[in-house]
Amino acid sequence: MTAVPRRALAVLATALLGGLLSACGGDGQETASRPNWSEPASYTYTLNSGTGERALIGRFRITVANHEVAHARGLDDSGRRLVANSPGQVPTLGDLLKELDRARGEGAATAEAEYAPDGRPERITLDWDTNALDDEAEYVISGYEPVTG
Structure with missing residues (x-):
């Protein structure tokens, strides 16, 4: 198993969260019809x-x-x-x-x-x-x- 540095995990988590918020309209506001x-x-x-x-x-x-x-x-x-x-x-x-x-x-x-x-x-x-x-x-x-x- 490969160890992943904490900083890399934090960057990955931030990127994933940012992508999710973008998909929801950027600020988490409901955008679906x-x-x-x-x-x-x-x-x-x-x-x-x-x-x-x-x-x-x-x-x-x-x-x-x-x-x-x-x-x-x-x-x-x-x-x-x-x-x-x-x-x-x-x-x-x-x-x-x-x-x-x-x-x-x-x-x-x-x-x-x-x-x-x-x-x-x-x-x-x-x-x-x-x-x-x-x-x-x-x-x-x-x-x-x-x-x-």
Whole structure:
């Protein structure tokens, strides 16, 4: 068996890690396209959204019909205010995925998503610029139920 000096092992490990990070987009950020999931025409879900000025802030129960928000109910004070004053800002899951795609296309510092086994988003985390304050967004999706019939 041939002995390999520690320094050589460290150089090899660094090179391998660098190659892995490059394959992942350079900074370890998720770069793979999202799973193959088609947004159904009608469904309900709960959205908990917060952080930053660019983000929608509040907790909501949302009903989507024909790919549009048909009903939104604020589940906290921020959510109720937003639904009362700006109901058009409440997003469908498709809208959230478009925002994720836009952030990736604009080279956001963070544009990550976690997906359920069926491919729908469960969490979307965005940060356009790591040096800017209040440009982050985090969307946590739960209580998803497709509407059938």
